[in-house]
Amino acid sequence: MTGQRSSLPVKNYLLSLEPCAHGGLIRKSSQRYGIPESEILDASASLNPFGTPFEQPDSELDLEDLLKTGLEKLEQYPDNRYMEYRTAAADFVGMGITYENIIPGNGSTEIIRLVAECAISEGDVVLIPTPTFSEYEMQCKVMGAQVKYVDQENIFDLDDKLLDEAKIIFVCNPNNPTGKLLLKEQIEELAKICAAHKTILFVDEAFIELADPEQSVAYLVEENDYLFIQRSLTKAFAIPGIRMGFGIASKKFACVLNSARLSWNMGCIADTVATALLNMEGGVNSKYLKDSRAFIRKEHDFLMEKLSRRGFKPIESSVNYIFVDISELSLTSSELAERMASHGVLIRDCNSFQNIGPNYIRIAIRKREENELIASTIRQVIYEWGREQAEMQLGENIKAAAECGRKGSNTDCDYYPCHFEEQDCTFCFCPFYPCEDTRTGGSWIESSSGGQVWSCLKCNIVHKEKIVDDLLSVFTVDGLNKESIEKAWKSVMETNL
Structure with missing residues (x-):
């Protein structure tokens, strides 16, 4: 098409232009996810959080x-x-x-x-x-x-x-x-x-x-x-x-x-x-503006602390938004933004900024209650995503075990041994999480980002070879589903706790 005139009465180079991506897409998100506009928290547009x-x-x-x-x-x-x-x-x-x-x-x-x-x-x-x-x-x-x-x-x-x-x-x-x-x-x-x-x-x-x-x-x-x-x-x-x-x-x-x-x-x-x-x-x-700056600094410090969690690296900011590196999260900025939006919280996917890639998000500083909601929604989204990944990996491990037997010790893992030497890693992602049964050695602990989280650090039972074999005898026959998980808990776990 070089040298030829466009069929439209515009400059040729305008035909390849695409509109800029911006934050603040409340109506679009409402329509996409079926959430009323009034119930959406917009942390994608960087406005003065002190209010008008x-x-x-x-x-x-x-x-x-x-x-x-x-x-x-x-x-x-x-x-x-x-x-x-x-x-x-x-x-x-x-x-x-x-x-x-x-x-x-x-x-x-x-x-x-x-x-x-x-x-x-x-x-x-x-x-x-x-x-x-x-x-x-x-x-x-x-x-x-x-x-x-x-x-x-x-x-x-x-x-x-x-x-x-x-x-x-x-x-x-x-x-x-x-x-x-x-x-x-x-x-x-x-x-x-x-x-x-x-x-x-x-x-x-x-x-x-x-x-x-x-x-x-x-x-x-x-x-x-x-x-x-x-x-x-x-x-x-x-x-x-x-x-x-x-x-x-x-x-x-x-x-x-x-x-x-x-x-x-x-x-x-x-x-x-x-x-x-x-x-x-x-x-x-x-x-008004002096109070705004003081308010932003206070909430900035609060939100920086809340965002400082595994996989998140918030970068010090001088203003009313925080740039966050999520390159260690194994979740792209677009995926994270979409999952947050489905829960009614909008953040800025920075993938649309020049030469930045899929590893950064921007979060607007809001009022305290809203900042707490941002942090809690991130926790929920990461938990749901992690659960999905765990179920997928668990399914692959069970499928492989049906053909080759249990996985054994995964000594190539950066976290091995997370429980004990020579542990079996077939159930690295536990099918019963969170079981909330303290007889396993698990317990509720304080999360680094606030709130309680179920910790399996002191639970060794699903990494013992005999227990793994018994659990596989259920899952390789019945598959991985709600019914088989309940069956495995009663027939294997309950009898060994």
Whole structure:
């Protein structure tokens, strides 16, 4: 098809585009698993877990009043200068920013698209550190850009030749999905380097109000026409249904972007609500945002501890979500996310992020009761999955035993001997688990992630050769099912306890 025109009236390269994967798919999950939307806990979308400002008694903001005020403007076009909003945004950020540095937008994606439209031509090179927010890549590809990926760890050591050919580089700070926060001194140095190469440095500070607003580099924009900063209010104020955000750039750069943006890119409701939120006393250090950061840190520590279990490696985060390595779990991120969703808890499968593979998930920090539910659902899902794997392996062992006899000692196992030397490992996965019979030597113990779990550590009976032979005499004839398990327990286990 190279060189041929598409049968559709669009640019050929758009035919291969696929939409980005995002979290927050509550309705889709409700329809798929038959769970009411109200009963789904969304830990896939990273919103402020403290709640909206309208839920806080000392915020002095009334959502109904704001909606009423906004709706009074329903029959007129918005003033597309958005002066009140831009002034409020400038005051919110501080750092010497004025309304002339502000570009209003209805959320992150539109602002990314605006910069891409104004700066990128077909064939231009853009640099995407991986892993990071996939909309940078998407919006640049819509413009026909050539995307080159660089590792997050290498963004401060980029080759001069690469920077010379790059039109723009995107840096998310704190990064999504890893939660890593770069210091402003690091970004400041990168901004100098990019400006020297005439490469736009796009710094996405969508989560910075929930991490550490002191690390913002907004103070640099007026002296650097190659620096652009993005803010998204939907994350900080937990109102994703009202699309609102803004960009920050030098007055010259902002003037061009304001001329090029859609004339009415914010409706009356978003304009009214966003202006009120930005005008809260204290700006990025309002009581609401200070309390939010303290709340996030407390729940972060709680959830980190709960997630630190076998197979899970939560990575320290500066913000309201936790990036988790599950490479030791023998369960892919997609499988885990699907199993969690079937129980009504949504987590972010990070397989859709660039070059990341199937071994990472992202979990949004929520309120304490919800964090406990996340942890307990993970335990339940892992138990169910483990049980399925155990039953499958047990079935294979029984089938092999019918042909070749019992398995004997599996000395190649990393855990051998988990009970005693020369143990028989045919029933490594016990068909009676959890039997809850202390005569076996088993007992209830405290789980590392909280709660009680049945431990078989001191149970040796199903690893004795005679017992194994007797159990196999039942299972090889009757198969492995509820009835045969009950029969084997009564005829073999009960008589030997």
